[in-house]
Amino acid sequence: MTRTLTPTQASRVYDRLAPIMNLSAVVEDKATNELLAHLDLARTESVFEFGCGTGHFARQLMRQAPLARYQGLDVSPRMVALARKALKPWQERAALWVSEGGAPTAQPDASCDRFVSNYVLDLLPEAMIVQVLDEAHRMLRPGGLLALSSLTEGHTPASRALIRGWSWLHGRQPALVAGCRPI
Secondary structure, three states: OOOOOOHHHHHHHHHHHHHHHHHHHHHHHHHHHHHHHHHHHHHHHHHHHHHHOOOOOHEEEHHOOOOEEEEEOOOOOHHHHHHHOOOHHHOEEEEEEOOEEEEEEEOOOOOOOEEEEEHHHHHHOOHHHHHHHHHHHEEEEEEEEEEEOOOOOOOOHHHHHHHHHHHHHHOOHHHHHOOOOOO
8 A cells, every 4th residue: 555645734735835835836837837838728618636735836827827716735734725826817717725634525526627636636536636636527517627647657767766765765655755655
């Protein structure tokens, strides 16, 4: 069984990391920019983000989705506060809240065109990943898109070696790698 952080532990870790989380864009932006390129946001009406973090990705979404309402949640109160600041120019169309760490079961059926989650599923236990994906499919309107990015096993010898070390650390103390593991 893979060790993961509890929602309370994840909240504590990400509250501490919140001030420097945008530095992760150096390694995450390639994948998130690829997602943005395929989301067809110009005609999107509603975006739901599971794990909004600092709002870095949400800000990019809103710039490309001039008509969309945005809803985002995160387990970290500090992350949500930073996301609110990042989304201030779109505050009439953006709603953010702190999650208790579970799948978004309170959202209505067929309530969004796009369900996105970046570098969050790799924090969750496998059963929770399945729940989040089930909820995403329930929440998506017909023709909607599910857009995900996560830490993987790597694709070059150097990245695979780095991830082996990362996985070793995760296996001993998940908080040392912010709970992230390759999936």
